[in-house]
Amino acid sequence: MGGPSWCHKEKLRKGLWSPEEDAKLIDYITRHGHGCWSSVPKLAGLQRCGKSCRLRWINYLRPDLKRGTFSQKEEDLIIHLHESLGNKWSQIAAGLPGRTDNEIKNYWNSCVKKKLKQRGVDPSTHIPLDGGSEDKQDPSPLLPAKELFAEPLHHDPLWLAHNAVGSEFELQSSNGGNLLDGGVLQWTGLPPPDKAAQIQFDGGEPEDLKWSEYITGSISMSASSWHESLLIQK
DNA sequence: AAACCGAACAACCGCGTCCGA
DNA sequence: CTCGGACGCGGTTGTTCGGTT
Structure with a gap:
């Protein structure tokens, strides 16, 4: 009894968000704005930490988000941006309206990296890999x-x-x-x-x-x- | 039909930065 | 100037889903 304050964390939910939790968060933020994230879960009636609420809102619940698969143009933009910015996902996301840094990061790690390797390009440096990669045909060259x-x-x-x-x-x-x-x-x-x-x-x-x-x-x-x-x- | 596997997606964690007390 | 809380970012892990055997 009477343990340290962080013991309250045991009451906090983790893992996937339920539709009910989403609805509570959307309802609260659309009415009051998020304000201080650490107080959002309490005021919205959620058993989550503020950090989790913030992430959920920013990455999935914000009304201005564009969901769905990335277009070829978006993918090319991501590659251009990554080449010059590196893993600065938030800055890359600034160049793609409606996309989040998390979404772009996941897309990069799960899909784009692989495509670049297939093209014979090192995804971290954007330099052609050795081993005669010059002869390889680029199946999907970047847009000018x-x-x-x-x-x-x-x-x-x-x-x-x-x-x-x-x-x-x-x-x-x-x-x-x-x-x-x-x-x-x-x-x-x-x-x-x-x-x-x-x-x-x-x-x-x-x-x-x-x-x-x-x-x-x-x-x-x-x-x-x-x-x-x-x-x-x- | 069931088990397995890999890809894709969602969420958490740790750390650095900022800012106000 | 220092400290602590809040926030934001990037890396990593966990979960789900679809395809294959």
């Missing part, structure tokens, strides 16, 4: 970077800095106007400190982009017929 933007996507600037390096893209402003004048060229997260970018208007001289001025919001990119282009330089 530009094609990854065939549809508008929202990207973290860090992701952009890593993956747009040396590439040129066309941009689409969310309000249909000029990217800069419209004030829509804004970023989520931190600006990439070691990168420089230039924006070039239809046939004009390239102009420097100041990352630090665009540290909130998001960027919408498209390969549609816009005049503006963005060149990310090392």
